[in-house]
Amino acid sequence: MxxxxxxxxxxxxxxxxxxxxxxxxxxxxxxxxxxxxxxxxxxxxxxxxxxxxxxxxxxxxxxxxxxxxxxxxxxxxxxxxxxxxxxxxxxxxxxxxxxxxxxxxxxxxxxxxxxxxxxxNPDAEKEVLRYGPFEVNTQQRSIILHGEELTLTDKDFDLTLFLFQNQGRLLTREMLLERVWGLARDINTRTVDTHMSRLRRRLGLNPENGFRIKTIYQRGYRLEAIEATDSGSVVETLNPDRAANG
Structure with a gap:
């Protein structure tokens, strides 16, 4: 730790x-x-x-x-x-x-x-984790959405797992670089932004699937649980672990 x-x-x-x-x-x-x-x-x-x-x-x-x-x-x-x-x-x-x-x-x-x-972290030793419609297999390093396995790189998987395990928490770019890429915090890179943009598309992060990656201006990102109302608007699911900022 x-x-x-x-x-x-x-x-x-x-x-x-x-x-x-x-x-x-x-x-x-x-x-x-x-x-x-x-x-x-x-x-x-x-x-x-x-x-x-x-x-x-x-x-x-x-x-x-x-x-x-x-x-x-x-x-x-x-x-x-x-x-x-x-x-x-x-x-x-x-x-x-x-x-x-x-x-x-x-x-x-x-x-x-x-x-x-x-x-x-009660899920630390579990092989299969479920987050809404997403099924994450930590041993096979695979993610299934609605019965279909998603095509992800190894780094995409690492980033996705870290996001799900920290949903509702503000994750700075420096934090992600350190924990997912193992890079020094003072490195100036757009790697995180590029991967986040790609994950939004590949994971289908939208109200129908119950999650979204929210960009926090000048800070980083936060994975949020959301739900769609009958009118089509989006409601953020109440989460006691959700960061207050943003």
């Missing part, structure tokens, strides 16, 4: 990063709330770890910004010296998924993170 850690104490940040990296995770560390939020809003992370007391804002404020601006259920863990019942309840009520007191025991930290990852 890709994990973002908000921790202003250098030694503590290095300790947690080492624990996670030794267990096969990738962990980026940030000493300030503003730096953390800037990264989280433009990169792709699977889980966030927050300290409560940081120099420029509180961890609760950071969590509020994450939920308000991303508005999707990325797992969030508090790792902090504040461990009173009142603090724990406040963090959980604010949208945190778990709460650990410093110093975290290595095995417990990893076990809790892995448990959250399983709960947040």
């Amino acid at each position: 890709r994990i973002a850690l908000l921790e202003d104490e250098y030694e503590q940040a290095q300790r947690v990063q080492t624990i996670l990296c030794e267990r096969g995770h990738h962990c980026d560390t940030f000493p300030t709330g503003q730096g953390f939020l800037s990264a989280v809003l433009h990169r792709s992370y699977d889980l966030l770890i927050l300290d409560w007391q940081i120099p420029d804002m509180t961890g609760i404020d950071v969590l509020a910004s994450v939920r308000a601006q991303l508005n999707w259920q990325i797992p969030v863990v508090f790792l902090t010296q504040r461990d009173s019942e009142q603090d724990i309840v406040r963090a959980l009520d604010a949208g945190a998924d778990d709460f650990l007191a410093k110093p975290a025991r290595a095995a417990e930290l990893v076990a809790r993170i892995n448990a959250l990852a399983r709960r947040s």
Whole structure:
């Protein structure tokens, strides 16, 4: 998993990063709330770890910004010296998924993170995934729509699967380049736009099939579930994970 850690104490940040990296995770560390939020809003992370007391804002404020601006259920863990019942309840009520007191025991930290990852992505080990009329076979790397297999390149399949697994979430071009193509985030390329345009046609993303790729001006893309009304107009399906922006 890709994990973002908000921790202003250098030694503590290095300790947690080492624990996670030794267990096969990738962990980026940030000493300030503003730096953390800037990264989280433009990169792709699977889980966030927050300290409560940081120099420029509180961890609760950071969590509020994450939920308000991303508005999707990325797992969030508090790792902090504040461990009173009142603090724990406040963090959980604010949208945190778990709460650990410093110093975290290595095995417990990893076990809790892995448990959250399983709960947040229950389809991870499934071979066949269904999204409306689309049937995605992760082993055969094929996509069937209304009984017919679609003609897709390997990269088209990877991009389609990532879109479906993150439907309702704003995906920046940098995020897509990193997670689908494995390219550095600072590369200036129209590759993403070209593939998105092609996918719209090849997947038949329209109200009849229940999905559309929406372009978010100067930000990226979002796959949205939609439905057609009797009058032919389009209604966006309510989705708790849908990004607030755009």
